[in-house]
Amino acid sequence: MKKQVNDLLITDIRRLNHDNFLIELKSESPVGAIHPGQFVNVKAENTPSAFLRRPLSVHDINEDANTFSLLVKVVGEGTKKLSELKPGETLSVVYPLGNGFKMPSKGDRILLVGGGVGIAPMMHMARESVKNGAEVHILLGARSITDHILLDEFKQFGTIHITTDDGTLGTKGFVVNHAVLSANQSFDRIHCCGPEPMMKAVARKAREMNTECEVSLENMMACGFGVCLCCVTKTTEGNKCVCTEGPVFNINDLEWQI
Amino acid sequence: MANLEVKIHDLILKNPVMTASGTFGNGTEFDDFFDVNTLGGILLKGTTLHHREGNDYPRMAETPSGMLNAVGLQNKGIDYFCEHIYPKVKEYSTNVIVNVNGSTIEEYIELAARVNELNHIAAIELNISCPNVKQGGMAFGTSCPMAEQVTKAVRKVYHKTLIVKLSPNVTNIAEIAKGVEGQGANAVSLINTFLGMAVNAETRKPVLSTITGGLSGPAIKPIALRMVWQVAQAVKIPVIGMGGIASTSDALEFIIAGASAVQIGTANFIDPTLCVKIIEGINDYCERHKIKSISELIGSLQL
Ligand SMILES: Cc1cc2nc3c(=O)[nH]c(=O)nc-3n(C[C@H](O)[C@H](O)[C@H](O)COP(=O)(O)OP(=O)(O)OC[C@H]3O[C@@H](n4cnc5c(N)ncnc54)[C@H](O)[C@@H]3O)c2cc1C
C-alpha cells in the first residue's frame, strides 16, 4: 500500500481507563492492505510543544467499515491533545509506515507479548494470525489490575496469560515471570512490544527457549518515513532506521547485550 | 499561471522551491506522496568520501517549534552513491544537487572532483556548516579564511554551479558570504542549523548522545530571515534562503528579503506534501498581486 498523508474522519473515540483511549479512523484506502505491526504518524494540533507528528501503532482494523483504530496512552502534550478529539472531527495521518511482523503459517503456534501500551499492535496481529490458521497465545503484562484493558477482545483470538507487577490479577511479577515463557513451552515464534527493558528480558527468555523472537521498537522519530535518519538502532549490518526497516526487528539482527 | 522560473548561475529552476539536504533523503522516499519533478530542485542527503555510521542514538530532541538533530552525516559514501543512488536520481527531470561534506580540504576536493564527473548532477552544495561532526564541518564555515580556502580549492576541480552552504553560528555571516563569493562561489545557501542543546531535568542528562546538536524548524525562522536579508545586501551572487520555512508566507518572506530560491527542511517531516502546496501558494500570491514573474519579487522589500 502506498504511503499517504490524509485528514481522516474520526468515527469513534473511547476512553478505556484512567490513561488509555481508543481512536477509530475511517481510512481512504482499503485497510486490509495494512500489515500487522505497521504504524501511523499523526498530528493533532499545531502546538509549539507538540511540534512533530506522533507515531502510533495500528491497533486493529475493521475491513467491513474500512476503519482502523489506535490505542493510545496519555503521556504528554501530544497524546493529551489527541484524547480531546471528538467523533466527526478529522485527524491528519501519514500511513501506513514501517515493515510489520512476520506472519505465521497455518498450524504455527505463536506467542504475542505486550507490556503496557505495547499491547497496541497485538490485536491486529492476533486477528490476522488466527485468519492464517495459527494457534495464538497472548501474554499481557501491566502494573496492576486497573491497567489491564481489552482482555475480552484479546480472548476472541486465543489463549490469554496475564501478569501484574502487584499481583492483583494473574501471575505476580513481570511478563518473564509467567510460566508461558519457560523452556518447557514450545512456540514457533514470539512477537513482543513494550518498554525496552521488558523486550530485552523477553529476548533473553526466547534465547533460552531457542525460539525465534521479534520485537517492535519505539525509537524517537522526526519524520517516520526514512528521510531524517534520527530513529536509528544498531544492527549487525550497522545503523538502521526503525521507521522504515523496523519497527519490527528479529532479535538476532539487533546489537542487544542479552 | 505566473512565471515562477528563477536562475541560480547556470541552473534554471522552474520554480524557487527546493528541499533542504538531510530532510528529503534521496527524493525517492517522497515518490509515494507527490511527483518530485514538480520541485525547482532537490538537495540530496549529505555525502562524504567514505561511509559514515553517524552518531549514536538518541540523535533527535523535540524543542518548542523545532527540533535538534545530531545525525552526524550518516551515509554510505561516494562509491555507494555513484553505484546505487545516482542511477535512480538521474532519472529525475528536476535539478538534482549533491550536498558535499569533508573533514579536510583534500576530502572536499576529491569528493567534488568525483561529483564533477556525474552528468546529471546539476550543482554541488558545499556544506561547510554541519554542527554534528567532530572534524571539519562547521570548522570550515565559522572561520572566514578557512571558508575561503575550501571554496577556492573546490572551485579548481568543480566546473558547474557551486553553491556554498553557510553556518549561522558566526558573528558576521555577510563577511563569510562575501569571502566565498570572492573565491568563485556561484551562490550561497543559508542557513544550516544553529548549535543547540537539550537537557532532561529528571535524569540530569543531555537528551542527545552528542550533548549538542543542530536546531532547525520554525523556531529559527526570524534569525534565518535576518541573515538572508544581510547576506543578500552584501553579495551579488544569488542567495538561497532556508530556516524554518513551513508555509507559503514564510517562503515569500525569504524571497522578498532577497532569496532567489528557498529550501524547505524540517517542515517536510510534518507535511510531506508541503513543497507542492508552497509552489501552488506562491503562484496564487503572484496572481493575486499581479506579479508576472517571480523575479520581480526577489529582494523587493519595501523600506
Ligand atoms: C513505532 C512507534 C509506535 C508507537 N505506538 C504507540 C501506540 O500504539 N500507543 C501509544 O500510546 N504510544 C505509542 N508509541 C509511543 C508514542 O509515540 C509516544 O508516547 C508519544 O509520541 C508521546 O507524545 P506526547 O506528546 O504525548 O509526549 P511527550 O511530551 O513527547 O513525551 C512524554 C514522555 O514520553 C516519552 N516519549 C515520547 N515519545 C516516545 C517514544 N517514541 N518512545 C518512548 N517514549 C517516548 C518522552 O521521553 C517523555 O518522557 C509509539 C512509538 C513509536 C516510535
Ligand SMILES: Cc1cc2nc3c(=O)[nH]c(=O)nc-3n(C[C@H](O)[C@H](O)[C@H](O)COP(=O)(O)O)c2cc1C
Ligand atoms: C535531520 C536533519 C538532517 C540534516 N542533514 C543535513 C545535511 O546532511 N547537510 C546539510 O547541509 N544540512 C543538513 N541539515 C540542515 C538542513 O538542510 C537545513 O539547513 C536546516 O534544517 C534549516 O532549515 P529548516 O529549518 O527548514 O529545517 C539537516 C537538518 C535536519 C533537521
Ligand code: FES
Ligand atoms: S524517523 Fe526519520 S528516518 Fe526514521
